Amino acid sequence: MGNDILKQLNEAQRKAVIHTDGPSMVIAGAGSGKTRVLTYRLAYLLQQGVDAFNVLALTFTNKAAREMKERILELVGNRDARNVWMGTFHSIFARILRVEGHLLGFPSNFSIYDTDDSKRLIKSIIREMDLDPKVYNVNYILNRISGAKTSLITPQGYNSNAEIVNADSMAGKPKTGEIYSRYASRLKKADAMDFDDLLFNTYVLFRDFPDALYKYQKRFKYILVDEYQDTNHVQYMIVKSLAADNENICVVGDDAQSIYAFRGANIRNILNFKKDYPDLQIFKLEQNYRSTKNIVNAANSVIDQNKDQIKKTIWTQNDEGKPVSLIRAASDAEEGIMVTDAIFREKMNHQLPNSDFAILYRTNAQSRSFEESLRKLNIPYRIYGGQSFYKRKEIKDLLAYFRLVINNNDEDALSRIINYPARGIGKTTLEKITLRAGELGISLWEVIEKPAESGLQVNAGTISKLMNFMTMIKSFSVQLKTKNAFDLAKQIATSSGILKDLYEDKTPEGLSRYENIEELLNAIKDFTEQEIEANEDGEIVSPVRTLDEFMEDVALLTDADEKDKDDGNHVSLMTVHAAKGLEFQYVYVVGMEENLFPNIMSLNDRADLVKERRLFYVALTRAMKHVTVSYAESRYRWGNLTPCEASRFIEEIDDKYIDYPRKALSTPRSKFPFEKPKSKVSTPGFSNYKKKNLKKIDNTSDAAPAMSAEEMEGLQAGMQVEHQRFGKGKVISVEGLGGNKKATVFFTNVGQKQLLLKFAKLRILQ
DNA sequence: ACCGTATTCAGCGCG
DNA sequence: TGAATACGGT
Numbered sequence: 001m002g003n004d005i006l007k008q009l010n011e012a013q014r015k016a017v018i019h020t021d022g023p024s025m026v027i028a029g030a031g032s033g034k035t036r037v038l039t040y041r042l043a044y045l046l047q048q049g050v051d052a053f054n055v056l057a058l059t060f061t062n063k064a065a066r067e068m069k070e071r072i073l074e075l076v077g078n079r080d081a082r083n084v085w086m087g088t089f090h091s092i093f094a095r096i097l098r099v100e101g102h103l104l105g106f107p108s109n110f111s112i113y114d115t116d117d118s119k120r121l122i123k124s125i126i127r128e129m130d131l132d133p134k135v136y137n138v139n140y141i142l143n144r145i146s147g148a149k150t151s152l153i154t155p156q157g158y159n160s161n162a163e164i165v166n167a168d169s170m171a172g173k174p175k176t177g178e179i180y181s182r183y184a185s186r187l188k189k190a191d192a193m194d195f196d197d198l199l200f201n202t203y204v205l206f207r208d209f210p211d212a213l214y215k216y217q218k219r220f221k222y223i224l225v226d227e228y229q230d231t232n233h234v235q236y237m238i239v240k241s242l243a244a245d246n247e248n249i250c251v252v253g254d255d256a257q258s259i260y261a262f263r264g265a266n267i268r269n270i271l272n273f274k275k276d277y278p279d280l281q282i283f284k285l286e287q288n289y290r291s292t293k294n295i296v297n298a299a300n301s302v303i304d305q306n307k308d309q310i311k312k313t314i315w316t317q318n319d320e321g322k323p324v325s326l327i328r329a330a331s332d333a334e335e336g337i338m339v340t341d342a343i344f345r346e347k348m349n350h351q352l353p354n355s356d357f358a359i360l361y362r363t364n365a366q367s368r369s370f371e372e373s374l375r376k377l378n379i380p381y382r383i384y385g386g387q388s389f390y391k392r393k394e395i396k397d398l399l400a401y402f403r404l405v406i407n408n409n410d411e412d413a414l415s416r417i418i419n420y421p422a423r424g425i426g427k428t429t430l431e432k433i434t435l436r437a438g439e440l441g442i443s444l445w446e447v448i449e450k451p452a453e454s455g456l457q458v459n460a461g462t463i464s465k466l467m468n469f470m471t472m473i474k475s476f477s478v479q480l481k482t483k484n485a486f487d488l489a490k491q492i493a494t495s496s497g498i499l500k501d502l503y504e505d506k507t508p509e510g511l512s513r514y515e516n517i518e519e520l521l522n523a524i525k526d527f528t529e530q531e532i533e534a535n536e537d538g539e540i541v542s543p544v545r546t547l548d549e550f551m552e553d554v555a556l557l558t559d560a561d562e563k564d565k566d567d568g569n570h571v572s573l574m575t576v577h578a579a580k581g582l583e584f585q586y587v588y589v590v591g592m593e594e595n596l597f598p599n600i601m602s603l604n605d606r607a608d609l610v611k612e613r614r615l616f617y618v619a620l621t622r623a624m625k626h627v628t629v630s631y632a633e634s635r636y637r638w639g640n641l642t643p644c645e646a647s648r649f650i651e652e653i654d655d656k657y658i659d660y661p662r663k664a665l666s667t668p669r670s671k672f673p674f675e676k677p678k679s680k681v682s683t684p685g686f687s688n689y690k691k692k693n694l695k696k697i698d699n700t701s702d703a704a705p706a707m708s709a710e711e712m713e714g715l716q717a718g719m720q721v722e723h724q725r726f727g728k729g730k731v732i733s734v735e736g737l738g739g740n741k742k743a744t745v746f747f748t749n750v751g752q753k754q755l756l757l758k759f760a761k762l763r764i765l766q
Numbered sequence: 767a768c769c770g771t772a773t774t775c776a777g778c779g780c781g
Numbered sequence: 782t783g784a785a786t787a788c789g790g791t
Contacts, residue, residue, distance in 0.1 A: 061780060090781040114781075134774095195781050230780085262778065363777060365782085385779080422767070556781055577778050601777050615778080638776060639782050773787075 005040055005047075005075060009033075016283035017041045019250075020048065020222070023243075023277035025270075026252040029314040030299070030621035031290025031583070038226060038252060039068055042084065043075040045222055052083035056220040058239070059088055060227035062557060064581070085220070089235050090195060091556045093202040097193070098552070100205055100212050109548060111192040111403050111410040112555040116391065118142060118183075118194045121412055125182050128434070129175065136173055144168070145180050149196035150232045150264040152203060155181040189443050190411040199234040206241045217245040228253035228273075232264040240276065247277065255310050256303050259577060259615045271310070284312050290583055290624050292321025294657050298627070299620040301654035306610050324620075324658040326650065327630035332591075335632040336369030339588050342628060343571065344377050346586060354380055356585035358572040360619050362597040366590065367573050374571060384574035390557060394502060394513040395520055399554065401492050405476040406548045409443035421497040424465050429458055445470075472496070485547040486528040489521060524550055576619045587623035589616070592631040593644040616649045629658075720765040 006014050013033055016026045017040045028034035038057075046052060059065040065087045072081045085092060098108045113121070119138045122145075126136045148158050158164055159177040168176040187194060193201060206213040223243050225231065228251035231239070243249040251273060258267045274280050288296050296316045303309070327342065329335035343357050359370050367383055374381045389395060397420055403413035415434075419425045436454045437447045447454045448466050458466075476492055483491075493499045502514040528545050572584065591597055598612035620627055631646050650658075719731045 088781060094781090112781090115779090198781080227780095259778085260780075263780075364779095365776085368782085419767095424767090426767070575778060577780095599777060636782065767791100769789105769791085771788085771790100774785085776782100776784095 005043060009036070009040060010287060012283055012285050012287070013037050013040070016250075016285070017044050019281055019283070020045055020050075021248055022279060022281065023247050024250045024281040024283065025228075025273050026250065026283045026285065027310055027312060028252055028254050028285045029288060029312060030254065030257060030618070031288040031316075032285035032314070033287075033289055034252060034254075034285065035068070035071075037285065038224065039071045039075060041250065042068070042224065043072050043081075046072075046076050046081060046084075050222060052080045053085075054219060054221040055084045055086075055224070056092070056222070056242070057084060057086040057224045058092060058226065059086065060230060060581075062088055062091065064226065065091075088556065089231075089238075090198050093198050093238070094552075094556060096216065097198065097201060097205070100209070101201070103209050103212060104201055104205060105188075106193070106201075107191055107407075109191070109407050111190065111407045111413065112198070113187070113192050113194045113412060114391075114555075115142070115195070116396070117192075117412045120415075121186060122179065122183055124415070124434070125179055125186065128438070129179070129182075131175060131179075136175065136179070140171075140173070141176060141179055144176055145183060146196050147264060148180065149200045150234055152200065152234060152237065155184050186411060189409065189437070189441070191407050191409045191443075192412070196234075199238065203234050203238050203241075206238065213241060214245075216242060221246050221248055223249045225249070225251045226253070229255050229258035229267055229270045230260045230265040231269050232266055233269075236266065236269045249277075256306070256614055257580070257618050257621075259580065259611065259618055261611050271308075286312050286314055288314050288316040288621075289318070291316060291621065292318050292625060294321040294323050295620065295623050295627055298324050298653045298657035299617055301657065302613060302620065302649060302652045303617045305652055306613055322626055322659075323656075324653060325626070325628040326658060326660055327628060328646075328661060329630060329632045330634065332366075332369050332632045332635040333372075335590060335630055336371075336373040339590055339628070339630055340370060340373035340377055340379065343374075343586070343588070344379065346626075347379075352585070354569050354571045356625075357588070358574070358579065358582075358584035358586070358622065359588045359590055360574060360576050360579050360622065361589075361591050362576060362599055362615075363591075364575060366596075370573055370590070380570040381573055382570040384572060385578045389516070389519075390554065392513075392516055394498075394516055398489075398493060398498055398517060398520060399551075401473075401476075401496055401498070402489065402547055402551055404445075404473055405480060405488075405492065406551060408445040408473065408477065411437075411444050414444050417496075418469060421501040423469065423497075425462065425469065429462055429466075432456060432458060480548060481546060482544070483546070484528045484544045485550045486521070486525045488547045489524045489550075493517060493521065527553070576615050579622050580618055583622055583624055585623070585625045587619070587627050589619045589627065589629045590631075591635075592629045592647040592650055593635070594647055596635070596644070597647055598649065613649065613652075722765055 006017065009017060010033075013036065016024070016037050020041075026034070026037060028037065042055065042057060045055060057065070057068070059068065069082070069084070069086055072084070087095075094112065097104075097106065097110070101108060101110060119142060122138050122141050123133065126133050126138070126141070148154075148164075153161065153164070155177065158180050165174075165177060168174055187197065206216075220242055223239065223246075225239060230253070239249070239251075251270070253270050255267055255270050258265060258270070261267065274282075291299075293316055296314055296318075300314055325342075327335070327338050329338050339359065343359075346352065347354070347357070359367075361367065364385060371381065371383070390399070397417060400410075400413040400416040403410045404417065407413075415430055418430060433444050433447050433456065436456050437444050440447070440454055442454070447456055448470050451458070451463055451466065472495065476488065479488055479491075499514075499517065502510060502517060505511075505513070524547075527550050530545065576589075597616065598609055629650060631650070632644060634641055634643050636642075717731050721729055721731055
C-alpha cells in the first residue's frame with residue numbers, strides 16, 4: 001500500500017489527512033469528498049502504526065459507520081481495522097455503559113427504550129396521575145424531557161429551575177416536571193435507559209468516576225467525530241472530556257448543512273470549537289466534485305443569504321451544466337403529474353436508469369401525488385423513511401418477549417406482552433400490578449413474582465394465569481446463556497403463541513405480519529451462524545452467540561439495513577432530511593411554497609428561517625447533473641384546499657442560474673386550479689351522513705337475550721343460525737371455551753362475521 | 767375481550 | 782386526507 005493512498009487526494013484533503021496529532025477541524029463543503037477524507041485519515045493512522053484499539057470514530061448513523069468500516073478494510077486490507085471503535089454516539093456509549101453502568105447502579109443487561117417505548121411509559125404515567133392527555137400531550141412532554149437531558153438537567157434540576165417551571169406553567173402544563181421525575185424513576189426501576197440516557201449517563205459516568213474517564217482517555221488516543229455540526233450539548237461535553245488528555249481530536253462537518261437544530265443539535269459546537277482548542281488547525285475542503293457549476297453557484301447564491309457562517313467558497317471544475325428548472329403547477333395533483341412527466345422525458349431522451357432520479361420534499365405527507373403519477377407511468381419508485389421494520393407491531397411484540405427474558409424488570413416489555421397473545425390478564429389486572437409496584441417502589445415483575453407479599457388483590461384464577469406467564473418467561477430466561485440465539489428465539493415465538501396467533505390470521509396484513517416474524521427469525525439465524533468474533537480486547541466473547549448479544553445489536557438499529565436489498569433501479573422519494581449525505585444525478589425539489597418550505601411551523605423567528613435555508617441548500621447540493629424545483633398554486637393541506645404562493649427561496653437563487661418558465665405557458669393554467677378537488681370534497685361528507693342515519697335505525701331495535709349456556713355448548717360448524725341483526729347464516733367454525741367461545745359465521749346478507757357467543761343474539765335454526 | 771366506527775389531529779426524525 | 786386513538790356494541 002505504502003504512501004500512494006495520499007496521491008488520490010487533493011492538496012486540502014491531504015493536509016487534513018496527515019495532520020494526525022493535535023486538535024483539528026475539517027470544514028467540508030457539500031460534495032467536497034468528506035467521506036474520502038474520513039476514511040483515508042483512519043487508514044493513514046493505521047498505516048502509521050497506530051493500534052486500531054486506540055481509535056474512536058463517532059458517526060451520525062449506523063449506516064455511515066458500516067460503510068466507512070468497509071472502505072477502510074478495502075484500503076488497508078488489514079483485519080485489524082475491524083477493531084476500530086466506530087459507530088454512533090449511542091451505540092458506542094451503550095457499549096461502554098454495559099461495562100461501567102454498575103457504577104451508576106445499572107446491571108449490564110439494562111434495556112434500551114426507543115422513542116415508542118418512552119412514549120408508552122409517559123402515557124401510562126399521565127394516566128396514573130389523572131391528567132388530561134390532551135393537555136399533557138406525549139410529544140410535548142417527551143420533547144421537554146429530552147431537551148432537559150440533552151442540556152444535562154436532572155429532574156431535581158428541572159423542578160428547581162424557576163425559568164423552566166414557569167415556562168411549563170405558562171404553557172398550562174405545570175405538572176411536566178413531576179412527570180419527568182416519575183419517568184426517570186420508572187426507567188431506573190425497570191433497569192432501562194432511553195436514547196437520551198445513553199448519552200446523559202455516559203456524561204455522568206465520566207464526571208463522577210474519574211477512574212473510568214481515565215481508562216477511556218488512555219484507550220482513545222485518537223478521536224474522530226463526523227457530522228460535528230449536528231452534535232448536541234451532551235455529545236459535545238462527552239467528546240470534550242474524552243479528548244482532554246491527548247487532544248488528538250478531529251471533527252468534521254459543515255455549518256451550512258446543520259439541519260437538526262429542532263432536535264437539540266447545537267451549531268455553536270462547530271462555530272466555537274476554536275475557543276476550546278487555541279492551537280486548532282482548520283482545514284477547508286472547498287472544491288466540489290459532485291455537481292455542475294450551475295448547481296454549485298445556485299446553491300451558493302442561496303446560502304450566502306445566511307450571515308454568521310464560517311467563511312468558505314465552494315467551487316468546482318465540473319461542467320457548466322444546465323440552469324435550475326422551475327415547474328409551476330396549478331395543484332398538488334398536477335405537480336405530481338408534471339414532475340413525473342419531466343422525469344419520464346429525461347429518462348427516455350437519455351436512456352437513464354430510474355436510480356438517477358430523486359424527488360425531495362419537506363414533509364412526508366407530500367409523497368402521495370408523486371407515487372400516484374409514478375405508478376401510472378409504470379416507473380418503479382421507493383419511498384424512504386416510512387415505518388421501519390423494527391418499529392412494526394409484530395416485531396416489537398416479539399422483541400418485547402426477548403427484552404423481558406433478558407431483563408425481567410423491563411416494565412414496558414412486560415406491559416406490552418403480558419396479554420399478547422390473549423391469556424386473560426386484562427387491563428384491570430395490569431393496573432393493579434402497576435399500582436402496587438409504584439407504592440412499594442419495586443418493578444412490575446417483582447409484584448408478579450410475589451403477589452401475596454406485595455398485597456396484590458386479584459382472584460385465584462388471575463393469580464394462576466400470572467404464575468403461568470411468569471413460569472414461561474423464567475423458563476426462557478434460564479436458557480439465555482446456554483442456548484444459541486436462534487433456537488431460543490424460535491422457542492419463544494412458538495411457545496408464547498405468537499407464531500400460532502399470526503398464522504391463523506389469513507388476511508393479507510396477517511400474512512405479511514407472519515412473514516415479518518419469519519424474516520426476523522432469519523436475521524437471528526444469520527447472526528447465530530456468524531463466525532465467532534473477538535471483543536475489543538481480542539478475547540473470544542462466547543462460543544455460542546446468544547439472544548442477549550443479538551439484542552445489543554438490535555436495540556440501536558434502524559431500517560438502514562433494508563435499504564440496499566432490492567435491485568436498486570428505482571426513483572427515490574424522501575424528505576430533504578433523509579437525503580442528507582446522499583447524491584443523485586437528477587434532483588427534483590418539490591413543494592417549494594411559502595409555509596411549506598420554509599415550513600410555517602418552523603417560522604417563529606429569524607433564526608428559524610436561517611435553518612430552513614440550510615435545509616434548502618442541502619436539497620440543492622444533492623444533485624450532480626441537474627436540479628428542478630417545483631411548486632403548486634393550490635394544495636390540499638389537512639383535508640382542505642389552500643392557495644399557495646411560491647417560496648421565497650426560489651427568488652433567492654441568482655437569476656443567472658435558474659430558468660423561469662415563459663409566462664404565456666403557465667398563466668392560462670392557473671385559471672382552472674380548482675378542477676379536480678370539487679368532486680372529491682363532497683363525496684365523503686355525504687357518505688358519512690348516510691352511515692350515521694343507518695346506525696340510528698339499528699340502535700332502535702330492542703335487546704334480545706343472548707344464547708343460553710346449553711345452546712353455546714351445542715353450537716357446531718355447519719349449523720344454520722339466525723342473528724337478530726345480521727339475519728340468516730351458516731356457522732363456519734367454533735373456537736374458544738366457556739365464556740370466551742367464539743364463532744365464525746357466514747351470513748347471507750352481510751358476509752363473514754366473528755361473534756362472541758356470550759353476547760351475540762344468535763338463534764340455532766337446525 | 768374484541769371489533770368496527772367515530773373522532774381527532776397533524777413537522778422534519780439519528781439512536 | 783389518513784393514521785392513531787377513543788368509544789360503544791356485542
